[in-house]
Amino acid sequence: MNAPRSLVFIGPERTDARSVKRIAALSAEGWQVTGFTFHRERGQADPVPAWDNIHLGTSYSRRYFQRLWAILCAFGVVFRHRRRIREAAAIYVINPDNAFLALFGRLVSRRRVPMVVEIADIQPVMTRAGLTARVLRCFERFVLRRCRLLVTTSPGFVRHYFEPVQQYRGPVFLLENKVYPSAGLIAARQPRTGPAWPGRWTIGFFGVLRCQRSIDLICRLAAEFPEKLTFVLRGVPAGLDADLFHQQTGGHSNIEYGGPYRYPDDLAAMYGRVDFNWCFDFSAAGTNSTWLLPNRIYEGGLYHCPALAFADTETAAWVTANHCGEAFSEDLHAQLHAFFAALTLEKWQALHAACASAPDELFTAESDYTRLSAALERCKVLERGRAGQ
Numbered sequence: 393m394n395a396p397r398s399l400v401f402i403g404p405e406r407t408d409a410r411s412v413k414r415i416a417a418l419s420a421e422g423w424q425v426t427g428f429t430f431h432r433e434r435g436q437a438d439p440v441p442a443w444d445n446i447h448l449g450t451s452y453s454r455r456y457f458q459r460l461w462a463i464l465c466a467f468g469v470v471f472r473h474r475r476r477i478r479e480a481a482a483i484y485v486i487n488p489d490n491a492f493l494a495l496f497g498r499l500v501s502r503r504r505v506p507m508v509v510e511i512a513d514i515q516p517v518m519t520r521a522g523l524t525a526r527v528l529r530c531f532e533r534f535v536l537r538r539c540r541l542l543v544t545t546s547p548g549f550v551r552h553y554f555e556p557v558q559q560y561r562g563p564v565f566l567l568e569n570k571v572y573p574s575a576g577l578i579a580a581r582q583p584r585t586g587p588a589w590p591g592r593w594t595i596g597f598f599g600v601l602r603c604q605r606s607i608d609l610i611c612r613l614a615a616e617f618p619e620k621l622t623f624v625l626r627g628v629p630a631g632l633d634a635d636l637f638h639q640q641t642g643g644h645s646n647i648e649y650g651g652p653y654r655y656p657d658d659l660a661a662m663y664g665r666v667d668f669n670w671c672f673d674f675s676a677a678g679t680n681s682t683w684l685l686p687n688r689i690y691e692g693g694l695y696h697c698p699a700l701a702f703a704d705t706e707t708a709a710w711v712t713a714n715h716c717g718e719a720f721s722e723d724l725h726a727q728l729h730a731f732f733a734a735l736t737l738e739k740w741q742a743l744h745a746a747c748a749s750a751p752d753e754l755f756t757a758e759s760d761y762t763r764l765s766a767a768l769e770r771c772k773v774l775e776r777g778r779a780g781q
Contacts, residue, residue, distance in 0.1 A: 397422055397423050397424055397481060398423070398424045398426070398479055398480045398481050399418060399423040399424065399425050399426070399480060399481060399482055399483075399484060399768070400425075400426050400428060400476060400477055400480040400482075400483045400484070400494075400497070400505070401414065401415055401418070401425050401426065401427045401428065401429075401443075401483075401484045401485075401486075402427075402428045402429070402448075402483065402484070402485045402486065402490045402491075402493055402494055403427065403428075403429045403430070403485075403486040403490065404429075404430055404432065404451070404486055404487055404489075404490060405429070405430055405431070405432035405451075406427060406429035406430070406431060406438075406441050406445065407431075407432070407438065407439065408432070409655040409687075410486070410512065410569075411427075411429065411486060412442075412655075413572045413757075414484070414486075414510075415427060415442075415443050416442070416572070416573070417572055417573075417757065417758075417761035417764075418484070418761065418764070418765065418768075419443065420761070421761055421762060421764075421765035422765070423765065423768070424444075425443050425444070426443070426444045426445075426446065426476050426480070427441060427443050427444065427445040427446065428445075428446045428448055428466075428469070428470065428473070428476075428493065429441070429445055429446075429447070429448060430447075430448045430449055430450065430451050430462060430466070431447070431449070431450045431451075432450075432451055432452070433450055433451070433452050446469065446473050446476070447469070448462070448466040448469050448470075448493075449462040449463075449465050449466050449469070450462065463489055463490070463492070463493065466493055467493065467496055470493050470496055470497045470500070471496075471500050474497060474500045474501040475501070477494075477497035477498060477500075477501040477503070477505060478501035478502070478503045478505075480505050481505070481506075481768075481772045482505060482506045482507075482508060482540075482768050482771055482772055483497070483498075483505050483506070483507045483508065484508045484510070484768070485507060485508065485509045485510065485539075486510050486512075487509075487510070487511060488509065488511065488531065488532045488535045488536075491507065491509050491535040491538075491539070492531075492535070494507050495507070495535075495538060506540040506541075506771040506772060507538065507539045507540055508539060508540060508541045508542075508543060508767075508768065508771060509535060509536070509539040509541075509542055509543065510542075510543035510544065510567070511532075511542065511543075511544055511549070511554075512544060512545040512569070513680055513684065514549060514553050514676075514679060514680045514683065515680070516676050516679065516680065518532070518553075519553070519557070519679045519680075529557070529558065532558060533558050533559070533560075536554075536558060536560050536562065539562070540563075540771040541562070541563050541564075541565055541767060541768075541771055542554065542560065542562060542563065542564050542565070543564075543565045543567050543764070544564060544565075544566065544567070545566070545567055545568055545569050545684070545685060546566075546568070546683055546684050546685040546706050547566060547706070548682070548683030548684065548685070548706035549683050549684070550564055550566075551683075552679075552682075552683050553679075553683065565763075565764060565767050567757075567760055567764060568685055568690065568757070568760070569685060569686060569687040569690060570690045570755055570756055570757035570760060571656065571659070571690050571691055571694050571755055571756050571757060572656075572756065572757040572758065572761065573656065573758070574656075574694065574752070574755075574756035574757070574758065576656075577656055577659055577660055577694060578694070578752060578756075580660035580664075581660070581664075581694075581695060581696075582664060584696065584744060585741070586737060586740075586741075587667050587737075587740070588664070588665045588666060588667055589622060589665075592619065592620055592621060592622055593620060593621055593622070593667050593668065593732065593735060593740070594621075594622045594623075594624060594665060594666045594667050594668070595610075595621065595622070595623050595624070595666060595667065595668040595669075595670050595700070596623075596624045596625075596626070596662060596663065596665075596666030596668070596669055596670060596692070596697070597610065597623065597624070597625045597626075597627075597670035598625075598626045598627055598653070598662055598663075598669075598688055598691070599627045599686065599687055599688050600627055600628060600630050601625060601627045601628065601629045601630065601632065601637070602629070602630045602631040602632060602673075602675045603672065603673045603674050603675045603681075604632055604674075604675075605672070605674040606670065606672050606673070606674065607632070607637060607640055607641070608640075609672070609724065609725055609728065610623050610625075610641075610647065610670070611640050611641065611643070611644060611647065612725060613725075613728060613729065613732065614644040614646050614647050615644060616729060617646075617732055617733075618644075618645070618646055620732065621646060621732060622646045622647075622648065623644075623646065623647045623648070623670075624648050624650065624662075624665065624666055625641065625647065625648065625649045625650065626649075626650045626651065626652070626653045626658075626662055627652060627653065628652050631675060659691055659694075659695070660695070663691060663692055663694075663695035663697050664695060666697060667697070667698075667740060668697065668698055668699075668700055668717075669688055669689070669691075669692030669697045669698065669699045669700065669717065670688075670700055671686060671688055671689055671692070671699045671700055671701045671707055671711070671717070672700065672701065672702050672724075673686065673702075673707070674702075681705070682704070682705045682706065683705075683706050684706060684707065685706055685707060685710055686707060689701075689707060689710060689711060689716065690754075690755040690756075691755075692716075692717075693714070693716050693747055693750060693754065693755040694752065694755040694756065696744055696747040696748040697744075697747065698716065698717040698718065698740070698743040698744060698746075698747055699711045699716055699717030699718075700717060700718055700720065700728070701717060701718070701719050701720070702719065702720060702721070702724065703719045703720060703721040704721070714750055714754060715746040715747070715749070715750065716746070716747050716750060717743065717747070718731070718743065
């Protein structure tokens with residue numbers, strides 16, 4: 393007999409914070425999760441997963457043909473473990489390429505297990521012209537037509553891509569990149585009435601560091617305000633020239649790069665020592681960067697740290713609507729220079745107080761995962777009814 397709360401989770405990288413959050417949260421909601429996950433080689437240790445896990449193989453960042461080969465090899469792994477698919481109440485898949493593993497698993501298990509697909513970023517290639525982009529969009533539409541539910545992290549993706557480009561009209565679950573788990577982080581908050589470092593303002597840039605324009609702006613502002621501004625960077629440079637990154641940031645005494653961090657363990661220390669949250673991203677300007685809602689707006693918001701965002705983006709709309717920071721337009725450098733040149737303690741206190749007035753539920757994901765669990769249950773019930781017709 394099928395386990396009523398058994399869930400198969402197929403993900404691209406088991407150490408990815410998103411995969412870890414999803415599995416931990418759904419486990420806490422009562423699902424028995426079996427992970428089918430890859431290891432992404434980044435030169436770091438591969439810790440033993442905290443869940444029942446089946447290893448799909450190893451892939452490497454930005455080596456797309458190797459990743460394709462790893463996915464092809466993973467079909468054999470899925471075939472050997474097809475019984476896990478057959479016994480599942482639902483399959484939760486991260487990214488369309490992994491959805492083909494789920495569809496293959498359904499085929500060889502001879503059971504139409506409801507499939508939920510999460511797409512949290514629109515890769516640049518998906519919005520380009522040309523044959524490759526058209527083929528990839530076709531594959532993605534194939535997956536979307538066969539999923540019971542689409543999970544995505546920003547309404548901008550739905551408005552600007554899934555509906556107009558992919559013509560998707562199915563159900564959507566909005567699962568924003570909020571903080572999880574949050575109880576310990578809330579308990580670790582300390583009240584603030586002034587700058588973290590007396591006499592200067594500290595700006596934090598945390599997460600995946602993939603925006604070269606942000607690095608250029610930070611270096612320029614650091615040079616212009618050596619006694620007034622300090623920038624703290626944490627995370628992994630991705631898609632940047634690593635040598636150039638270290639050369640640029642290392643040339644300023646008021647730029648500190650602290651390397652990778654542990655989520656969520658290090659968030660309290662990171663956001664507790666900064667006064668502003670750098671939320672600019674131009675790595676895919678006009679598409680993904682314009683449409684997304686990044687993790688850092690929720691992390692910084694939870695610690696009442698005002699966000700700095702670029703106007704006419706989904707991030708800026710969220711920040712403005714929730715009174716959690718400031719939005720800037722072009723000329724961006726000139727606007728930021730003027731902002732910091734005129735910044736007073738009273739101005740910062742007003743921004744900080746506006747963030748502090750927002751409810752914690754705006755930044756934390758526990759209630760969202762309860763709703764997601766209920767949505768998975770509905771998928772299971774709907775598929776059972778469909779099979780009985």
